[in-house]
Amino acid sequence: MHGSWYQKAVGxxxxxxxxxxxxxxxxxxxxxxxxxxxxxxxxxxKGVIALVDLMEDGDERVFRYHKQGELLGIFQLYNMVPSLKNSVQHTVCHIYDSVSKSECVLYRLEPRVVLEFLFENPEILVEQVRSTAKINMSHCFRYSKMLKNRTPNILCEMLLEFAHLSEGAWKLDKYFSNAEIARYLGVHVVTVGKIIGKLKEDGLIDRKNGQLVILDREGIEEYLGEKNMKY
Structure with a gap:
């Protein structure tokens, strides 16, 4: 099973x-x-696919993860059409690779078919452009919170964003180990371990069969603001 966002995307x-x-x-x-x-x-x-960039030291940095129900390659598609390119030129500053981090199920689509579909369904096209802007704004907000040492808040946002409903519980893919979360956030794995430990201690999450499971969404949501965590 998936969440309502995914079901809407499928529809x-x-x-x-x-x-x-x-x-x-x-x-x-x-x-x-x-x-x-x-x-x-x-x-x-289905699966985990990351937008990645190669750093100067040769390391691969994850910019964000695609949600299930998203289109991949949409930024490059915009660049093929002048009117679309102009509409997002202030929100897309860099094009990243999309790399699978787990086994994935995808639909492969001809660019021409996707463009025809978007222009025939302007409400979906508008939502795609808005989504592009939100992705880049989210990256800016994440960076801003990192500067303010708000790692627990960012981690909680990540848990809510990438959890999917499965067997009546909100779970993250097994790919999201403490090490991978630390890599994504750009912090030490020990820091992530302490935050995860505190959330488990407070009864907000658990790890079952290698998967992080959210037990109390409202409790996690309290950290979406400026709530502090002592860990």
Missing amino acids: DYRELLRQGTRIHVGKGTRVVDSQKKLEYVYYLE
């Missing part, structure tokens, strides 16, 4: 998905390569 894109090909990819697949011409747009049905 919006059902007509489009019928024109695509459902495929499976393994962990470590570079689904969208920013250095190559866009051949396909992809719809993420």
Whole structure:
């Protein structure tokens, strides 16, 4: 089972998905390569795919994770159409690669088909442009909170953003270990371990069969503001 956001996305894109090909990819697949011409747009049905960039020291930095129900390659698609490129030129400053971090199920779609669908459904196109702006704003807010030493708040936001409803519980994919969360947030794994430990101690989350499980969403949501955590 998935959350309502995912179900809405499936409903919006059902007509489009019928024109695509459902495929499976393994962990470590570079689904969208920013250095190559866009051949396909992809719809993420299941799994974890990250927007990544290669740092100067050769390390790979995760910019964000795609949500299930999102289109991949949409930024490159915008650049193919002048009117769309102009509408998002102030919100997209860099194009990242999309790399699978687990086994994934995707729909492979022809760019032409996606463009036709978006122009035939302007309400979805508008939502896509808004989503692009929100992604970049979220990155700015995350960086701002990091400067203010608000790591617990950012971690709680991440838990809520990437948890999906499965068997009656909100769970994160097994990929999200303490080490991967630390890598994403740009902090030490010990810091993440202490925060996760505090959340478990307070009865807000648990880890079952290798997955983080949210036990109290309202308790986690209290940290979306400026609430402090002593850990």
